[in-house]
Every structure is written in structure tokens, then in C-alpha cells.
Amino acid sequence: MSILYRLGTRDSALAMVQARRVKTLLEKICYDDKIRFEIVPLKTIGDVQTQVPLWQIPGEGFFTKELDTALTEKSVDFVVHSYKDLGFTRPSNFCLAAVSRREYPYDILLLRTESAQALLKGQWQNKEFIIGTSSPRRTLVDSPFLEKYFSLKNPAIKVTTKNLRGNVPSRLRKLLSGDYDATIMALAGLERLALNDQEALPSLEALTYLVLPLSECPPAPAQGALAIECRSEEKDKNSDLFKLLTQLNDRLARFEIGKEKEIFHAYGGGCHLPLGVYAKSFDDFYLINSRGVVDGKTVLQRDIFPTYQVIEKRDPSPLFVGLPQEKGKHLLSQYQTRAIVLDRLLEKRPIVDAKVTSIGNKIFYITSSYCLLALEQSNFYNGDEIWSAGVKTMFSLFKRGYWVHGSASLMGESELVELSSSMFLSLFKGKHLPCYFFSHSKAQTSLGKIVPCYEHKIVPTTLIDHDLSNVKIFYWTSFTQYKIYKEHFPEIIDNPESFHACGLGKTFKRMREAGVMVTPFFSIEDFLERFQLS
Missing domain, CATH: 3.40.50 (Rossmann fold)
Incomplete structure (x- = not known):
């Protein structure tokens, strides 16, 4: 006798992509050909009421309430959520069976290329730069950062936000039609569409992007991960379904997101709280980076745990x-x-004969302000992608007229390794572009060719x-x-x-x-x- 498990999900294009992905993974690990999985799309209030900002809709659970009801009433057997949509407290009859591997937790700014060029040339004076978003966090965290950044070339610019709701394709079409100057989205969602339903995306030919730095613009807690819930009774009896679902669990992502949710909840944790929280494990440490506004006060928390070596703070040595x-x-x-x-x-002495031999689209990774001279004196830059090692270098590049596509400002080169494999980002310039790493003469990298820009001299x-x-x-x-x-x-x-x-x-x-x-x-x-x- 065959067994059918019903997977509940929102019916948006992105949610359906996510559900199909989970279904495919389950089918791969399920060796019993008598077990089948069926997707049950459900429409939520958040998908229906798209004309007003979410924070103006009374109550909570805008993208989850209907799924919760279906799971409780047993019209579905398990559900797949974007984990960032789930509150800290969930119904006691539900069990979080699995948290998916986290992918691309970044926010990304999308804008028309002509707008980016106007910003670079300092032509956005005495007028608003309107970003379409319905997120209080992006309004109070991302937008002030962008205003500070763009004001380097446009001193009188005012970055504002205007409500923009709807599915991903419709938001992109509104951007392309000129309703907004830019929009901010979750890169993870765009990536899933690019991988699994690229036809749903409009042409990106007229657009460019900026991946916002995690150090300055931490995401919503759990952004980039999926949550798979079933009824608690499945866990209690250690059912076959529960055992299948737990095979999709990523323990590291679950740990990191658990820390984010704890901090978010400690600040009040309402679904509209304008607070970004990001946790990341590395080596035997983990970091917490939080930014936002709570009760009218700015929140900035940056901690690394644990600290194994402790130096007495009052030690007077230099x-x-x-x-x-x-x-x-x-x-x-x-x-x-x-x-x-x-x-x-040590002195850092410039090397001015930097060479790049590749033609066509390229990626330049600028590690330091000491590399700017080599970049400016060269003649091989032709509107290529530029990434920076930190926010200070990112600001220096923009001030000199270079559009920067992102900054590995938190974890360094490991961020670039991850982002270099993004299918969505490859839609702009192409896949597997040659990468040139502007750094000192003895630098090492796995990303591409070193362009020596300076050397250390004693x-x-x-x-x-x-x-x-x-x-x-x-x-x-x-x-x-x-x-x-x-x-x-x-x-x-x-x-x-x-x-x-x-x-x-x-x-x-x-x-x-x-x-x-x-x-x-x-x-x-x-x-x-x-x-x-x-």
C-alpha cells in the first residue's frame, strides 16, 4: 500500500520553488518507492493583502496562519516555511523537524544601471532616492547606510522608502518600469528562483546590484533558511515521516539561527521589529552582529564568543x-x-605596473586602499564587477567613481567564495568570470590571479x-x-x-x-x- 505525505506551502512563486526543492530532496533520500509526496499550495493573508505594508495588517502570522491551520486540522502532514517568517514562539502541537542549510543571508539592492551611473557621477542632488520595500528593518537599517554611502558623491541626497509588496517578479517589474529607484530583497529568495524557476524572473539586462555588507546591514533572523514543521505527535512516536524530515536538518544553521532568534526575542521580537541579527560560526568561535532601532533607540551589538585568552583591561602596557x-x-x-x-x-610601496591579461567581463577584488593607485593607473577596467575587502575600501572606491557590487566586510575571502557561486548574480555578467585579486606582492588566494599592487619593505x-x-x-x-x-x-x-x-x-x-x-x-x-x- 502506498503512503502519501502532503506538504503544505504558500502558493507564491518563491514558496512553490522552495516546496519543490524540499520534495525533491525527500524523494532522493527516501528509498521506498511506495512513499509519495504531494505539494498542497495555500493562500495566506500576507499573499492576498499586498496593497498595504505588513506592519499595518493587524495581528501576526501573515504568511503562516493558514499553514498552521492546515497542519492542525491534518489536511497536510508537514509544512515548509521561509524560516524568517516564523515567530519565536510556535504552537505546542508543532515540532521543528528540520532547518535547511542556510544560503546567502544577504540583503541585495537592485537598481537600474542608469541610476547607478547617475549616483557615481554625483547627479542625484537635492532629490529623493526612493527604495521600494515594506520592511521596517530595511527602512531603518539598510536605508541610512545607503544614504551615508551615496552621499559621498551626492551630498544632498535623501534616501527614502515607499511601500512595495507582492511576489518577487512583480516587484522587479515595478522597479524596471520606474515606479521606484531601487528595491531591496533577500538574495536567498532570488537565488532559489534563479536556480529553479528562472523563467519567472523578468530580464535583468537593465539592472545592476549591490550586495549589502553583513557588517553594516545584518539580515532578519533566519534569513536564507527554510523551516520544516510537522505535528509534535510525529516526533513523539518517532514516525517514519519525522525520521525522513530530520535528515534534512542542518545542525550548524539551526544553532546559528537559534542564537539570532534568542536575541531578537530578547528585544521584544515582534514581526515588525526593525532589528537585524546575524550569527555566524567560524573555527571554534561564533559572532553576533545586531543593528536596528528598538523603542526609538539605536541598537548596535557586536560580540564574539567565547574569548579564550583574557587580558586584564587595566594592564597599562602599550x-x-x-x-x-x-x-x-x-x-x-x-x-x-x-x-x-x-x-x-614596514613600508607599503606601490607597484604601478599591475597587469590583467583577460579580455571580456572580469571580477576585481580590491583588498585595500593601497590598491587604488594600481586600479586607477591601469587601463584594463571596463565596467567590470568590483568587490571590496571591507567597507572603508568600498567607500573609497565609490568616491573615486567605481560601482562596487559588494563587500566581504565580515568574514573576508570566505564570503566571496560563497558569493562567487551564486546563480542569480551570474545572470548579470555571466558564469565563471576570471577573478583578479588586487593585493600585496606575497598575497595568496584560491579565487583567481593575484595582481600585486604594493610590497612590504623593511x-x-x-x-x-x-x-x-x-x-x-x-x-x-x-x-x-x-x-x-x-x-x-x-x-x-x-x-x-x-x-x-x-x-x-x-x-x-x-x-x-x-x-x-x-x-x-x-x-x-x-x-x-x-x-x-x-
Whole structure:
């Protein structure tokens, strides 16, 4: 006798894609040909009432209530949700059987290419830049960041938002028709459509994009993941259905999203709370990045757990910060309660004959402001995709007239590895584009070809008068810097009392691989704020 399991889902194009994907995965892991799965599409109030912002619709569960009813009444056996649509508290008769692997948690700004060019040329003066969205978080977190960014070339610009609801294709068509200057969407949803229902997307030929940096624009909790729920009785009796569903569970995504949901709930956690929360595990740490507005007050929480090495905050010894004199001198006056020693050993000297041999579309990854000279003096940039290593470099590039498509501002190169495989992003310029990595002469990357833009040179006189004898706390800006200092000051660097710190990206990875006990920080500023005397 055959067994039929009914999968409940919203009937939107994206939700149907997600449901078909889950159905396909279940069919692959189910070896019993007598078991079948059927998708049951359901229309929710959130799908019907698209003319008003969600926050104006009374009650909660705009995209879940009808699915909850169907599951309770047993007209379906399990349901698939976009996990970000689910509240923190769920009915006691439901069980979260699985959380899917998380994909592309980013927000993405989509706009017409002509609008991007006008922004680059400083032509968006004294008028509004209207972003279509119904999300309070995108209104109060993403939009202020974009206003700050665009104002570098357009000082009088005012970024505002206007209600935009509906399914993904209809929102894109409204953008293309000029109803809005831009829209912000979840990259994960666009990716699923690009992979599974590309015909549903209108032509993207007239558009370009900016993947918003996770460090500045954290997503909604659980953005990018699916939640699969069944009735609790299935878990209680450890049914065949429950055992099948749990095989789709991603333990890491479940852990990270659990942290996000806890923090969101602690702030009040209503479905319209304008708060982004992002948790990410790496090595044996995990980070929390939260931004938003709660009860009229700005929320900014950036933490990394756990911290294995603890240095007494009131230790009066100087701090070493691996910035050169010209880039770090502002820190000497900004943080006056503790001595700061900057990098006087190494000079970064430009290499101006950078070469790129590929023709056609390319991707440029700019790791530092020291690479800007090589980019500007070259003649091989032709409107190619540009990505930056951090937000500061992203701002510098935009100010110089380059459209930046995204910034690996939180986790560094590992973010680019993930984004480089995006089907949706490939619809703009093509797949498998050659990547050029603008960095220093000894840099390493798995992404493509290194374009050496500067080299590290030792200042001979510094070897004599660079006093590190009292320094016990070091913040390294690159693994190369650490290695050179270790070579010339081994007794100080190898001191068992030394505390080593760095950012979250490749420097951290390479130092851990080299066996260095290093503690990661979001930024130099976060490091200094921790160790300054109160």
C-alpha cells in the first residue's frame, strides 16, 4: 500500500520553488518507492493583502496562519516555511523537524544601471532616492547606510522608502518600469528562483546590484533558511515521516539561527521589529552582529564568543596596532588613555605596473586602499564587477567613481567564495568570470590571479629604535606582517604572556593554521575599545 505525505506551502512563486526543492530532496533520500509526496499550495493573508505594508495588517502570522491551520486540522502532514517568517514562539502541537542549510543571508539592492551611473557621477542632488520595500528593518537599517554611502558623491541626497509588496517578479517589474529607484530583497529568495524557476524572473539586462555588507546591514533572523514543521505527535512516536524530515536538518544553521532568534526575542521580537541579527560560526568561535532601532533607540551589538585568552583591561602596557604611521596616527589622539604603538617597521610601496591579461567581463577584488593607485593607473577596467575587502575600501572606491557590487566586510575571502557561486548574480555578467585579486606582492588566494599592487619593505633604521619591549598586546593586520615581526623580534612575539589579535578573515585563518593562539575581533576599533582604560 502506498503512503502519501502532503506538504503544505504558500502558493507564491518563491514558496512553490522552495516546496519543490524540499520534495525533491525527500524523494532522493527516501528509498521506498511506495512513499509519495504531494505539494498542497495555500493562500495566506500576507499573499492576498499586498496593497498595504505588513506592519499595518493587524495581528501576526501573515504568511503562516493558514499553514498552521492546515497542519492542525491534518489536511497536510508537514509544512515548509521561509524560516524568517516564523515567530519565536510556535504552537505546542508543532515540532521543528528540520532547518535547511542556510544560503546567502544577504540583503541585495537592485537598481537600474542608469541610476547607478547617475549616483557615481554625483547627479542625484537635492532629490529623493526612493527604495521600494515594506520592511521596517530595511527602512531603518539598510536605508541610512545607503544614504551615508551615496552621499559621498551626492551630498544632498535623501534616501527614502515607499511601500512595495507582492511576489518577487512583480516587484522587479515595478522597479524596471520606474515606479521606484531601487528595491531591496533577500538574495536567498532570488537565488532559489534563479536556480529553479528562472523563467519567472523578468530580464535583468537593465539592472545592476549591490550586495549589502553583513557588517553594516545584518539580515532578519533566519534569513536564507527554510523551516520544516510537522505535528509534535510525529516526533513523539518517532514516525517514519519525522525520521525522513530530520535528515534534512542542518545542525550548524539551526544553532546559528537559534542564537539570532534568542536575541531578537530578547528585544521584544515582534514581526515588525526593525532589528537585524546575524550569527555566524567560524573555527571554534561564533559572532553576533545586531543593528536596528528598538523603542526609538539605536541598537548596535557586536560580540564574539567565547574569548579564550583574557587580558586584564587595566594592564597599562602599550598596545601594538599594525597600521602604518599615516593610516594610524589618528588613533594616537582618539585613544589617549593608553599608549599605542604603530607599525614603523614596514613600508607599503606601490607597484604601478599591475597587469590583467583577460579580455571580456572580469571580477576585481580590491583588498585595500593601497590598491587604488594600481586600479586607477591601469587601463584594463571596463565596467567590470568590483568587490571590496571591507567597507572603508568600498567607500573609497565609490568616491573615486567605481560601482562596487559588494563587500566581504565580515568574514573576508570566505564570503566571496560563497558569493562567487551564486546563480542569480551570474545572470548579470555571466558564469565563471576570471577573478583578479588586487593585493600585496606575497598575497595568496584560491579565487583567481593575484595582481600585486604594493610590497612590504623593511625600514632599516626602525630595527634599531622600534621599541616593543613593553608591548604584550598585538593587533595584526596581515599574516605577512606577523611573520616579519616574528623574524625580527622573536623574543617579544613568542613571549607566552603576549596576546595576539586580528580581524575575522584570512589573517585569522592563516594565523590559526600556523598554530598561533589568536583572538578575533570585528575591527581595530572594537579591539581598541576593549583594551582602553575606562
